[in-house]
Amino acid sequence: MFLRSASVSRPAGPLPGGPYGGPRDAAVPGHTARGAVDRRPPEDEAAGLEAGRLQAGPLFRDETQQEPMPPNPAPQPAPQQEPGEPPQKKRAGRDLRAAIGVGVGLGAVVVAALFVVKAVFVGVIAAAVVVGLWELTSRLDEKKGIRAPIVPLAVGGAMMVVAGYVWGPQGAWLAMALTALAVLVWRMAQPPDGYLRDVTAGVFAVFYVPFLATFVALLLTAHDGPWRVLTFIILTVISDTGAYAVGWRFGSHKLAPRISPGKTREGLAGAIAFAMAAGALCMHFLVDGGLWWQGLLLGLGAAVSATLGDLGESMIKRDLGIKDMGTLLPGHGGIMDRLDSLLPTAPVVWLLMVVFVGSH
Known part of the structure; x- marks a missing residue:
C-alpha cells in the first residue's frame, strides 16, 4: 500500500481546485506555482518588484512617492550677457563707493570745523547728538513701542555739549542731571501707562548719546x-x-x-x-x-x-x-x-x- 501511494506522481502545475474553488498558488500576483522554479533573470525580477511597488503605493507610511526623473534633463541656458557689458561680480551688502564718498565728505567737514573755529565744531557735535537721539528714539518707538520724549532729550543733549565745553566736567554733570529730570517731568503730561518704561529709555538715551559726546567737547578745551x-x-x-x-x-x-x-x-x-x-x-x-x-x-x-x-x-x-x-x-x-x-x-x-x- 505504501509503495503504491509512493508511485503516484504529483503534477508540477497548479492544482485545479483549491480550497475556494480556484488555483491555489496562482491567486497571488507575482508568485509562482508551488514546486515550480522561477527562471527569470535577477534584473527582470527586480524590475518587476519595482513596478509592482510603484503601482501599489509606498511600502511604509513615511515613504513618499516621487515623480520619475527624466533620464537626461535638458541643460538650462546660461544667462546671456550684453556685448561690452563688464562681467558681473558679487556685491557687498553696502554701496562701497557711496560709503567712501560720504566718509571722505564727513571727514572734510569735521576737520574744517575743527581747525577753523572751535565753537563751530561744538555746534557740529551738538547737531550730531540731536540727530542721533532722534534716530534712537524713533527706532525704539517703531520696534518696541517705547516713547522716550524727544523734546527734552534734544534740548538737554545739545545743552550738555555746550555746558561741557564752557564749564568743564562739572557743567556736563549738572546738565545731565537737569536733562534727566526734564525727561521725568515731560513724560508726566501723558497717561501713566508705560511711564517707567519710557523714562528709563529716556535716561538711558541721555547717558548713551549726549553725555558720552560731551567728552569730545572736553578734549577740545585744551590749548x-x-x-x-x-x-x-x-x-x-x-x-x-x-x-x-x-x-x-x-x-x-x-x-x-x-x-x-x-x-x-x-x-x-x-x-x-x-x-x-x-x-x-x-x-x-x-x-x-x-x-x-x-x-x-x-x-x-x-x-x-x-x-x-x-x-x-x-x-x-x-x-x-x-x-x-x-x-x-x-x-x-x-x-x-x-x-x-x-x-x-x-x-x-x-x-x-x-x-x-x-x-x-
Whole structure:
C-alpha cells in the first residue's frame, strides 16, 4: 500500500481546485506555482518588484512617492550677457563707493570745523547728538513701542555739549542731571501707562548719546584741543580699519557670534595693533608733551572701547530687529551707526590724555 501511494506522481502545475474553488498558488500576483522554479533573470525580477511597488503605493507610511526623473534633463541656458557689458561680480551688502564718498565728505567737514573755529565744531557735535537721539528714539518707538520724549532729550543733549565745553566736567554733570529730570517731568503730561518704561529709555538715551559726546567737547578745551580731537578720531577710525582688514584676511575665530557674527578675534588683534601704532605716532607728533609709549596705551584703550561700543550698538539693533539705526548717510546707515565706536571711546581718550599730559 505504501509503495503504491509512493508511485503516484504529483503534477508540477497548479492544482485545479483549491480550497475556494480556484488555483491555489496562482491567486497571488507575482508568485509562482508551488514546486515550480522561477527562471527569470535577477534584473527582470527586480524590475518587476519595482513596478509592482510603484503601482501599489509606498511600502511604509513615511515613504513618499516621487515623480520619475527624466533620464537626461535638458541643460538650462546660461544667462546671456550684453556685448561690452563688464562681467558681473558679487556685491557687498553696502554701496562701497557711496560709503567712501560720504566718509571722505564727513571727514572734510569735521576737520574744517575743527581747525577753523572751535565753537563751530561744538555746534557740529551738538547737531550730531540731536540727530542721533532722534534716530534712537524713533527706532525704539517703531520696534518696541517705547516713547522716550524727544523734546527734552534734544534740548538737554545739545545743552550738555555746550555746558561741557564752557564749564568743564562739572557743567556736563549738572546738565545731565537737569536733562534727566526734564525727561521725568515731560513724560508726566501723558497717561501713566508705560511711564517707567519710557523714562528709563529716556535716561538711558541721555547717558548713551549726549553725555558720552560731551567728552569730545572736553578734549577740545585744551590749548592743543583740535589735535587731541583729531588724535581721538584717528585712533577710532584706524581701529575699525585694522579690525576689518585683518579680520577679512585672517579671521577664523568668532569674537561674539551671538551679537556680531562678522567680528573675529583676529580682527580684534588687528584693531589693537593698528591703533597702538597710530597712537604712538599721534602722541609723539600731534599732542604737546606726549610720548610714544603713552600712545601705545592710548591706542590699546581706544581699540578695546571702540570694539565694545560697536558690540553694544549691535546688541541694541539685534534687540530691535533692525540692521541700521537710520538711512541718513548712504552706505553707512544713520548717524548712530557712525557714532557707535566714537561715543564710548571719547571718555577713554579724554581720561588717558588728562593722566598723561593734563587737561589744559
